[in-house]
Amino acid sequence: MAEHILLRDLDIPDIRRFEVYTRHGGYEALRKVVTTMTPDDVINEVKKSNLRGRGGAGFPTGVKWSFIPRQEPIKYVVVNADESEPGTFKDRQILEGNPHQLIEGALIAAYAIQATAIYIYCRGEFWDLTHALDRHIEDARQAGFVGENILDSGWSCEVHTHLGAGAYICGEESALLNSLQGLLGQPRVRPPFPAQKGGGLYYEATVVNNVETLTNVPWIINNGADAYLQIGTPESPGPKIYCLSGHINRPGNYELPLGITFRELIYEHGGGIPDDRKLKAILPSGASGPVLPATDAVLDTPLTYEAVAKIGSTLGSASIILIDETVNMAWAGSKMTQFFAHESCGKCTPCREGTYWSRRRYDTLLAGRAAEKDIDILSDVAGQMTGLTLCALGEFAVNPVVWTIKHFRQDYLEYIQQAAAEEKPAARGKGKAARDAAAR
Amino acid sequence: MLKEKYADRIAAIFAKYPDKRSAMMPLLYLAQEEYGYVTPEALGEIAALIGVDPTQVRSISGFYTMFREEPKGKYWLQVCTDLPCALRGAEQFYQELLAELDVEDGGTTADGMFTVERVMCLAACDRAPVLQNNFHYHENLDMDKMRALIRQWREEAGQPAPDAAADSADPDDSAAG
Numbered sequence: 001m002a003e004h005i006l007l008r009d010l011d012i013p014d015i016r017r018f019e020v021y022t023r024h025g026g027y028e029a030l031r032k033v034v035t036t037m038t039p040d041d042v043i044n045e046v047k048k049s050n051l052r053g054r055g056g057a058g059f060p061t062g063v064k065w066s067f068i069p070r071q072e073p074i075k076y077v078v079v080n081a082d083e084s085e086p087g088t089f090k091d092r093q094i095l096e097g098n099p100h101q102l103i104e105g106a107l108i109a110a111y112a113i114q115a116t117a118i119y120i121y122c123r124g125e126f127w128d129l130t131h132a133l134d135r136h137i138e139d140a141r142q143a144g145f146v147g148e149n150i151l152d153s154g155w156s157c158e159v160h161t162h163l164g165a166g167a168y169i170c171g172e173e174s175a176l177l178n179s180l181q182g183l184l185g186q187p188r189v190r191p192p193f194p195a196q197k198g199g200g201l202y203y204e205a206t207v208v209n210n211v212e213t214l215t216n217v218p219w220i221i222n223n224g225a226d227a228y229l230q231i232g233t234p235e236s237p238g239p240k241i242y243c244l245s246g247h248i249n250r251p252g253n254y255e256l257p258l259g260i261t262f263r264e265l266i267y268e269h270g271g272g273i274p275d276d277r278k279l280k281a282i283l284p285s286g287a288s289g290p291v292l293p294a295t296d297a298v299l300d301t302p303l304t305y306e307a308v309a310k311i312g313s314t315l316g317s318a319s320i321i322l323i324d325e326t327v328n329m330a331w332a333g334s335k336m337t338q339f340f341a342h343e344s345c346g347k348c349t350p351c352r353e354g355t356y357w358s359r360r361r362y363d364t365l366l367a368g369r370a371a372e373k374d375i376d377i378l379s380d381v382a383g384q385m386t387g388l389t390l391c392a393l394g395e396f397a398v399n400p401v402v403w404t405i406k407h408f409r410q411d412y413l414e415y416i417q418q419a420a421a422e423e424k425p426a427a428r429g430k431g432k433a434a435r436d437a438a439a440r
Numbered sequence: 441m442l443k444e445k446y447a448d449r450i451a452a453i454f455a456k457y458p459d460k461r462s463a464m465m466p467l468l469y470l471a472q473e474e475y476g477y478v479t480p481e482a483l484g485e486i487a488a489l490i491g492v493d494p495t496q497v498r499s500i501s502g503f504y505t506m507f508r509e510e511p512k513g514k515y516w517l518q519v520c521t522d523l524p525c526a527l528r529g530a531e532q533f534y535q536e537l538l539a540e541l542d543v544e545d546g547g548t549t550a551d552g553m554f555t556v557e558r559v560m561c562l563a564a565c566d567r568a569p570v571l572q573n574n575f576h577y578h579e580n581l582d583m584d585k586m587r588a589l590i591r592q593w594r595e596e597a598g599q600p601a602p603d604a605a606a607d608s609a610d611p612d613d614s615a616a617g
Contacts, residue, residue, distance in 0.1 A: 086522045086561040124506040125562050127575035160456045165465055165504030168560065182464030182490070184503055202459055245524040245565035252566045287523060321524050321565075335523040342560055345503075 005219045005231075005239045006212065007255045009097025016132075018139035021100040027145055029218035030104050033111050034153045042112040046217065049225035050237050054090075055080055055171075055210030056285065056316040058236075058305040061217075067195035068113040068205045076206040077110045078180070078194075079120040079214060082164050082171040085286035086339060087319035090241040091211035093253050095122070095129045098215065099136045103159065105214030107145065108221060110157045113207055117158045121176050124165040133161050168343035172391050173208040175345065177201050186347040187391035210317075212241055232258035236304035240318055244270045247277070247324040259307075263299040266322060278325040281408070284308055285316025287336040288396035290403040291329070329408035330415055334362035336400035344393065351394030354385040358401055365412065368419035375412050379405060442485050446470060450489065460490050464500050468507050477508040505559065506575070513548045515593050518559035518572045525561075525568035533569040534558065536583050540590070553599060554590075 004010050014020045021027070033042050047062030068075055079102070083091040094102055106118050122130040137159045140146045148156045162180050169175045170185040173194055179185035180201060192199030200206025216238055220228050229237045236258040242265055245251050249271030256265065262282060266272065273279050279294040284303075290313040292298045301311050308315040323332060341355035361378050364370045382398045389395060405412060443450065453466045467489060471482035478501045487494040501507040508516070519534045534556075538545060541554050548555040564570040567579035578589060594601050 083563045084561055087524045087565050088561075089563045089565055092563050123563065124504070125572060125575070125577075128577070162456075162462075163465065163469065165468070165506040166560075167504050179465070180462060181459060182461035182500065184499060243566065245568075246527040251528075251568075283523075319565075321527070323527065327527070332523060335526055339522055339560055 004255050006101070006215050006241055007093060007097065007253060008101065009093070010255075016097055016099055016136070018100060018136065018143070021098075022143070025222065026100055026218075027104055027140070027143070029221035030107050030111075030145060031151060032221055033108050034151045034155065039112050039114055042108060042221070045225050046112070046220060049220045049228040050234070051213065051216050051220060051228070052236065052238075052305065053210055054212035054216075054240070054317060056085070056288070056314075058315065061209065061213055064195065064209070065109065065112050065207055067193075068207060069197060070114075072197055072205045074202075074204045075113050075115045076201045076204060077106055077113065077115045077118045078173075078177065078201055078206055078208045079106050079118065079211060080171060080173065080176060080208055081120055081122040081126065081211050082176060083126075083211070084123055084168040084171050084343075085288060085317060085319050086336070087245050087283065087286035087321040088243050088317050089245075090243050090253050090317070090319075092126065092129065093241070094211050094215050095126065095133060099133055100140065101218055102211055102215045103137060103140055104145075105217035106159065106209075107150075107157065108217050109207060109209060109214060111155060113205075114155065115157060115207070117160065119180060119201065120159070120161045121170070121180055122161055122163055123170075124163050127163065130161050130163050137161070167345070168339075169345040169391075169393055172393060174199075175391070176208065177206065184345075186345045187393075189390065212317075233302070233304050235306050236315075240303070242269075242303070243317075243319045244322065245319070246283075246321040247273050247279070247327075248322045249274055258304050259302045261300050261302050262320075265303065265320070266299070270322075273322065273324050279322060280325045280327060281323040281329060281332070283321040283323070284318070285314045286319040286321065287339055287400060288392075289314040289316050290399050291332075291407060293407045328414060329404045329411040330362075330365060331411075333400045333404035334359075334366055337362050337397070340393065340397035340400070344397070348388075348390040348394065350385045350388040351390070351397060354381050354389075354394070355397050357381050358397075365415050368415065368422065370416055370419065372413070372416055374416075375405060375409070442467070442471060442474060442482070443489060445474070461492065463490060464497065465504075468497070468501055472508060477511050513555035514553050514597055516555045516557075516574050518557050518562075520560070520562045520564070520568065520570055520572075521558050522561045522565075524565035525570065528565075528568040530569040533581065533583070533586075537571075537586060540583065540587065551599060553594065553597060 008015050012024055043062055043065045051061045052058040053061055081091055110118050146159045164170050167185045170179045172187050174188035175185045194200040194206045194208050197205050232238050239255050240258045242254045254269045282292045282294050292313050301307050305315050337358045341359040344351045344355045346352045358381050361374050378401050382401045385394055385398050453463045467486045471478055475482055483494040483497045486497045521530045521534050538556055541549055543549050543556050546557050562570055564579055569581045570579045
C-alpha cells in the first residue's frame with residue numbers, strides 16, 4: 001500500500017502530536033459529521049463500507065452501531081484497548097503512533113449513537129501510553145473537539161481513559177464493562193447485550209469497539225464507503241494490521257489490504273523464516289484460534305475472515321505467530337494452555353477446572369511422565385469444555401489442545417516415546433524433549 | 441491517609457465516573473503508589489472512600505496481577521515468557537536473569553532490590569525478550585543490555601553491586617510512550 005491508512009506514523013513523523021495530526025487533515029472527518037451529517041447518515045456510511053470489527057469477531061461495525069436504541073438518554077462508547085492476546089501488538093502501535101485518529105474515530109462513533117461519554121479501557125501494562133493518551137485527549141479538548149458543545153453543534157461528549165490492571169479476560173467486552181464499573185472482571189450472562197439497555201456500561205446502551213476498528217472510521221468518512229470498498233475483498237474490505245511474531249525475520253506490524261496470502265505476508269513482507277528453516281505451523285489468531293500446519297494450501301490462502309474460516313481457523317485480530325520445524329507442538333500447546341489457565345477468570349466451572357487439569361496433563365507430558373492415554377485425557381477434558389463455557393475464553397482455551405493434537409499428534413508421541421525409552425527412575429523428567437523444553 | 445494527602449487527585453478520579461465504584465482500580469493504583477503495595481489499611485481507606493466493604497476492595501485487588509498485595513523489590517521485573525516471546529528466546533533469557541540476580545522464580549533478592557517474575561503477554565511480542573520494570577517496558581533485551589540496566593538501577597538506588605559486571609553495553613531504555 002502506498003500510504004498507510006492506520007499506521008500513519010510510518011509515513012508522517014510525529015503524527016501522534018495534535019498539531020501534526022490536524023496539519024494532515026486530522027479532525028476534518030469529525031467536523032464533517034458534526035456539521036453536515038445526521039447520526040443516521042454516519043451509521044449508514046459505515047454500514048455501507050462493511051467495516052468489520054478488528055478485535056477478533058469481525059462483526060460489521062455499522063450494524064453494531066445501529067442496534068443502539070435511539071430514545072435512551074444515556075449511551076456510551078467504550079473503546080477496547082485491553083490488547084492482551086499473545087501475538088497481538090497492533091493497537092499498541094496505534095495508541096503510540098497515531099492516537100488522535102483513534103480519538104477522532106471514537107468521537108465519530110459517539111456522534112453516530114449520540115453518546116454522552118467515551119471510555120477508553122487500556123490494559124494496565126499500557127501505563128505510559130495511557131498517560132500520554134490523557135495528554136492527547138486534553139489537546140483535543142483545548143481545540144473544542146472534546147467536551148461541551150462540540151464544534152457548536154449542541155452535542156457534548158467527554159472522553160476518559162481507564163487503566164486495567166493485568167487480566168486477559170477484560171478484553172472480553174462484558175468483563176471489560178464490569179471491570180470499568182469496579183466489579184470483578186468477569187463476563188456477564190447475555191442477553192442483555194451491551195447495545196441494549198441493561199447490558200452495557202452502567203447498564204446503559206453501549207457500543208464497544210476495538211482500537212483498530214475505530215481508527216478506520218475517519219478515513220471512511222473523509223473518502224467515502226465506496227473508496228473503502230476498493231481495498232481488500234467485498235466480504236472483508238479495508239486495510240488490516242497484521243502482527244507478525246515468533247520465528248520470522250522481521251517481526252512487527254504490517255498494514256496491508258485484507259486478502260493478501262499468508263505466503264506474501266510471511267515471505268515478502270516478513271522476510272521469511274530465520275536461517276531459512278522450514279515453517280512448521282501458523283497460528284493466525286494468536287493463542288486463541290486453531291493452529292494450521294504450514295502446507296502450500298494454507299500458505300496460498302488469502303487472509304480474509306471468510307477464507308481463513310474455510311481452512312479451519314479464524315483470522316481473529318490477525319496476530320500471526322510463526323513456528324518453525326525445530327519446535328515440538330506439544331510444547332507450544334502447553335505454553336498456550338499455561339496462558340489460558342492463568343487467565344481463566346474462575347467464574348464458570350468448565351473453564352476454571354478444564355484449563356487447570358489440561359495444564360497438569362501438559363506438565364506431566366513435558367516432564368517425561370506421560371503415557372499415550374494422557375493424550376486422550378487432554379482431548380477428553382477439552383471435549384468437556386467445548387460449548388459449555390460462559391464466554392469465548394473458555395472456547396479459545398480448547399483450541400491449542402485440540403488442534404495441536406489433531407495436526408501434530410506425533411509431537412506428543414515423541415515426548416511419550418522418549419519417556420518410555422528412558423524408563424529408568426533416575427532418568428525421569430530428563431528426556432531429550434523435556435530438556436529441550438527447559439532450554440527454550 | 442490517602443484522603444487528606446491526595447484530596448485533589450481523588451476528587452478528579454471520582455469526577456470521571458457516574459458511579460463511585462468505578463474509582464476502585466484508580467484508587468488501588470494510588471494506594472500502591474503511596475504505600476508500595478496494597479496494605480490492609482489501604483483496603484479500609486479505599487472502602488471508606490467508595491462506600492463499600494473492605495472485602496469487596498480486596499476481591500478486586502486480588503483479581504488483577506498488577507496490584508501487589510505484599511511488598512516487592514524496589515524494581516519489580518516481570519518478563520513475558522508466553523509462546524511468541526518464548527519462540528524468541530525469552531525463556532532462556534528469564535533463566536539467565538534469575539541466575540544473574542541469584543534469585544528464584546518469583547522471588548526477591550536478599551537486598552530487597554529486585555523481584556523477578558514471569559508475566560503473561562505484554563503485547564510487545566515483536567520486541568521480545570521484553571520485561572516490565574515497575575510498569576515501564578524494556579524491549580529487545582539480551583543479557584548484555586540487561587546487565588547494563590541492572591547496573592544503572594543499582595546506581596540509581598545507591599546500591600552498587602558488590603561485583604559490578606565488566607560489560608559496557610548501553611541499556612535499551614525504550615519504554616513505551
